[in-house]
């Protein structure tokens with residue numbers, strides 16, 4: 001049997017976790033979008049007074065952000081990996097490597 005891709009394994013674990021707790025009723029698109037922003041704030045809080053370094057707390061808050069990102073993607077019927085890869089293709093066209101290499105300028109200023 002083929003080994004599941006990480007994306008599929010995460011999606012299955014999240015699906016089981018939510019179903020076992022009957023939490024899907026709380027997962028409207030808006031609630032999930034708000035949760036992403038709230039958890040992103042908690043991630044930023046890890047760096048509030050200095051730029052510090054990755055820590056257990058950073059890993060935990062990043063996991064929360066990614067979890068709600070996965071849940072929102074699943075809620076709208078999309079694969080998180082596909083969303084990222086599709087957007088990466090758009091960004092790749094917007095920022096051609098030969099123009100964007102080594103600069104942080106916006107695409108319309110390349």
Ligand SMILES: [Mg+2]
Nearest residue numbers: 039042061064
């Ligand atoms: Mg958190």
